Amino acid sequence: MAPKPPPPPPPPPLRPVTGTRQPRAADPARRQAQRWDEPRRDGRQRGTTEESGIDQWKPGGKDEEHFRLRRKDGEVWLAEVAGRRVGAFELWWRDEPAWGPQPPEAGYVHRLMVDHERAPAGTGRAMLAHAERRIAGAGRAWSRLDCIAANPRLRTYYEGAGYTVVGEQPFKEGGGGSRYAVTLLEKRLGA
Template sequence: MTFNQANKSDLTSIIQLLKNASIELEEKGIDQWKYWQNPPKEKIDWLKQGLLNNEFFFVTENERVIGMFRLLYEDELYWGKQNDKAGYIHSLVIKNEFKGRAFGNKIVAKIETYLLNNQVSLLRLDCVSNNKGLCSYYEKLGFKKVGEVQMPLSLNNLYEKKLN
């Protein structure tokens, strides 16, 4: 499994991955990411900024894209100003045909190793608070809920994991 940095020309592919994930969630009765089915300008701008900052990565296995994520080192939008050095995961998506093979666990573990190798000992992420299954999943990976943030489109739990 490898991580390949996305670039500006990948915007359409990223939007499609997010849209497909949104549709899959909706089909399961999970109210999350519906805005990706017809993304508002501020969400497109958020993606473009992440691409400009080299924060988006495609995850590949046997030369096939299986998913993607965004990795930031500051996240004032969701977390406010923080003093400690941390990595922030956003938009972690696994394509439906690759689910059930523990790729999510492997991706998070590989990000953790990367951060530790770069002297970053905290990993943070957020999750829509009403997606109980996903919240539980992150808690099983060792993340602790440390707060909540009300965003314009959702109430999100804030999770943190100390890396060692």
């Protein structure tokens, strides 16, 4: 019988992007946004799901104003290894465009991104678990998220992390007034 492979290295530590001031070039949220736009040696975009074959986020799709508003109304978290950003996610406390008006019973995870070239194995799941702890710590029973309905690979990823599909929002409004379908997933916390 072959010996078991060693466990993967621990995931990187997470830190919040804090404050509500206007982002500047030296602002961590702006650096984070710029970081994900850097191309890799193979020409694919770093920090997007393109690296893992999951086509969801496009480089440059979110500007400074987006991150400023997220920090005002929610949280932006970064994962770093040796001073380099290797992952990020946003935690919102409401999400009416996807979920409609809801009682304050959930937190909503958005834009979970991992740099698969630099992040240790398990970084995405570690960030998702961190978001779930933040949500539960706020006294909310559900972690919710959505993904583009035409993205079965990402849906499978979230289902593997314990999320259940609960519906679809066929007309979520995106930037510039575009509309697209999203699959809604949720996970009961602390059960």
